Amino acid sequence: xxxxxxxxxxxxxxxxxxxxxxxxxxxxxxxxxxxxxxxxxxxxxxxxxxxxxxxxxxxxxxxxxxxxxxxxxxxxxxxxxxxxxxxxxxxxxxxxxxxxxxxxxxxxxxxxxxxxxxxxxxxxxxxxxxxxxxxxxxxxxxxxxxxxxxxxxxxxxxxxxxxxxxxxxxxxxxxxxxxxxxxxxxxxxxxxxxxxxx
Numbered sequence: 001x002x003x004x005x006x007x008x009x010x011x012x013x014x015x016x017x018x019x020x021x022x023x024x025x026x027x028x029x030x031x032x033x034x035x036x037x038x039x040x041x042x043x044x045x046x047x048x049x050x051x052x053x054x055x056x057x058x059x060x061x062x063x064x065x066x067x068x069x070x071x072x073x074x075x076x077x078x079x080x081x082x083x084x085x086x087x088x089x090x091x092x093x094x095x096x097x098x099x100x101x102x103x104x105x106x107x108x109x110x111x112x113x114x115x116x117x118x119x120x121x122x123x124x125x126x127x128x129x130x131x132x133x134x135x136x137x138x139x140x141x142x143x144x145x146x147x148x149x150x151x152x153x154x155x156x157x158x159x160x161x162x163x164x165x166x167x168x169x170x171x172x173x174x175x176x177x178x179x180x181x182x183x184x185x186x187x188x189x190x191x192x193x194x195x196x197x198x
Contacts, residue, residue: 003086004079005126007100007109013038016067024052034097037070043099043107045070076101087116
């Protein structure tokens with residue numbers, strides 16, 4: 001079981017300049033207990049709910065940036081690490097969560113002690129890997145369609161051979177002659193019948 005299968009992929013983050021009261025409000029509104037602190041693409045720290053409660057007791061209403069109270073450097077885990085390694089880090093470091101990093105050290109998720117407990121209790125199933133839909137750029141699709149239309153427009157119509165045209169003309173002439181002959185026979189038969197009656 002890998003960390004990437006059980007981590008939360010949508011991570012709420014803050015910056016070192018975020019005022020700690022604002023961070024606390026964010027935790028309450030999102031119902032979370034840990035916030036990774038990022039600077040650009042790098043994870044530079046993490047704050048837990050208890051850190052912000054201690055800050056409120058020490059600083060009161062003073063505007064203090066999270067950068068002054070965060071744990072830095074943070075203890076992180078690789079997305080490809082085994083889940084038991086994440087559990088070991090949580091126990092050894094006495095922490096409640098681990099930012100999850102990919103091979104490029106970019107934040108891709110977070111896993112908490114609650115997630116580990118849920119896995120152990122059979123209450124958390126592996127989350128499906130995020131799939132990227134394969135889409136062709138709109139301009140490429142349009143170009144391909146335009147090429148098809150142009151190819152059809154430029155494609156010459158099939159030529160009729162002279163033999164085919166002549167055969168059709170002969171067949172048409174024969175049909176016309178047959179119709180005329182049939183009409184004549186009908187007229188002659190009618191005339192004979194009339195003469196007989198007289």
